[in-house]
Amino acid sequence: MSASSDMPIFNPAFETASREQIRARQLELLKEQIQWIWDHSAYYRPKLEAIGFEPGDLKSLDDLVRLPFTDKSALRDTYPYGMFAVPMEQVIRLHASSGTTGKPIVVGYNQHDIEEWRLCIESVMQMAGVVPGDRVQMAFGYGMFTGGFGLHYGAEGLGCMIIPAGAGNTERHLMQIADYGTTVLVATPSYAMHICEVGEQQGFDWASSTLRVGLFGGEPCPPALKAEIESRMHIFCTDNYGLTEVMGPGVSGECLVSRNQQHINEDHFFWEVVDPQTGEPVGEGEIGELVLTPLQKQAFPVLRYRTHDLTRVTTEPCGCGRSTARMDKIRSRTDDMLIIRGTNFFPSQVEDVLAQIEEVSPIYRIEVDNETGLDRVTLTLELENEVFTDDWREIEKYRKMIIRRLHDVLQFNVVLKLVNPGQIERTTGKAKHVLDHRR
Numbered sequence: 001m002s003a004s005s006d007m008p009i010f011n012p013a014f015e016t017a018s019r020e021q022i023r024a025r026q027l028e029l030l031k032e033q034i035q036w037i038w039d040h041s042a043y044y045r046p047k048l049e050a051i052g053f054e055p056g057d058l059k060s061l062d063d064l065v066r067l068p069f070t071d072k073s074a075l076r077d078t079y080p081y082g083m084f085a086v087p088m089e090q091v092i093r094l095h096a097s098s099g100t101t102g103k104p105i106v107v108g109y110n111q112h113d114i115e116e117w118r119l120c121i122e123s124v125m126q127m128a129g130v131v132p133g134d135r136v137q138m139a140f141g142y143g144m145f146t147g148g149f150g151l152h153y154g155a156e157g158l159g160c161m162i163i164p165a166g167a168g169n170t171e172r173h174l175m176q177i178a179d180y181g182t183t184v185l186v187a188t189p190s191y192a193m194h195i196c197e198v199g200e201q202q203g204f205d206w207a208s209s210t211l212r213v214g215l216f217g218g219e220p221c222p223p224a225l226k227a228e229i230e231s232r233m234h235i236f237c238t239d240n241y242g243l244t245e246v247m248g249p250g251v252s253g254e255c256l257v258s259r260n261q262q263h264i265n266e267d268h269f270f271w272e273v274v275d276p277q278t279g280e281p282v283g284e285g286e287i288g289e290l291v292l293t294p295l296q297k298q299a300f301p302v303l304r305y306r307t308h309d310l311t312r313v314t315t316e317p318c319g320c321g322r323s324t325a326r327m328d329k330i331r332s333r334t335d336d337m338l339i340i341r342g343t344n345f346f347p348s349q350v351e352d353v354l355a356q357i358e359e360v361s362p363i364y365r366i367e368v369d370n371e372t373g374l375d376r377v378t379l380t381l382e383l384e385n386e387v388f389t390d391d392w393r394e395i396e397k398y399r400k401m402i403i404r405r406l407h408d409v410l411q412f413n414v415v416l417k418l419v420n421p422g423q424i425e426r427t428t429g430k431a432k433h434v435l436d437h438r439r
């Protein structure tokens, strides 16, 4: 598929409008959303009253900064239904996100929200080059996770044939791709990589398969992993972002032109990028924490949601024809940061080093412990098939080279384990790259 600008655009009247028109429409929507919240949200109304803010006070998009942020703790404290803004009889779907500790957070959708979600998914699918008639195989789980059902209805809405396979059962996925003529695979990038590897082991001929597009999301998709999947599966992959608290998938999607950036569905989400420490806005193009305010939610509206995801946003027009803002692919979260002997580091720094080293695959596992009294980082990597050897001298040579390259960036030495291809455990959903065993 060529990265051309002649692919259909889902909502051209909005997605190709001028920045002024986009902001004007966002202001209209934001006013309506604040009014909705004022009239319906028992959670937010007292908070707005407490700061003396009334819906009529929102005169420009900049006035939004007067309103408080919302963090995950608010969703935990009000578990399960305390932030719902419609009568429970009108809620037709629940989803939840497990998080790492404590109770899950629960979100709800009414008929309007489900419809709005479908539109958002249709839009990101079109960005990825998915067209009516495509055969879309779902490898996200159907369950409380928003990935499966969210993308499912968008694919149907677009006029695709959905193959609701779900997560897991990799051999069946391969059989379905071959027998049903699948053209689009929807998965986490780590699970897509696993499907690719299992296929290769079984002699699956990716080059002549019908598969054309990998629509990925739910976890970071480092450029090196994406490039590897694209060349081995002979497909074109796009990265898609979203989170349960504001909807699920459908917040932003990658088009065929600006690789590694994603167009935000700005008619559904107002974005801000703030300094994670101070909460103050950063300048356009600077990295900070993404803050999202859904513009058209009814059952579960949230104001200024702190995503903890780090990115930067540009409003420069894109070669695909869209003028909606583009966010850089999310590589890390504010809470991903590890402190090792007083030094901060993000797993994405390791990914960046690995991307420069041809001999290792982009799949990795970081384990941190302090059994010896000092923080210790053990990094497990797989050598690529082509360089794998039984000659320990060769392996030692790679080990030293990789430790040195990592030290240059991280400023500390890691314990490096080089293992056979396929040794690091694969998952069918979101990969867990970091295990912190410190107490």
Ligand code: DLL
Pocket (backbone or CB within 6 Å): 097, 140, 145, 146, 147, 216, 217, 218, 219, 220, 221, 239, 240, 241, 242, 243, 244, 245, 248, 249, 250, 307, 309, 329, 330, 331, 333
């Ligand atoms: O992962 C929603 C989703 C499903 C998006 C399928 C795309 C495709 P949660 O389970 O609530 O929702 O997790 C949200 O996952 O705050 C990010 O940290 C991370 N995340 C999601 N998509 C991406 C991505 C779904 N494309 C959290 N790149 C978010 C990097 C992502 N991180």
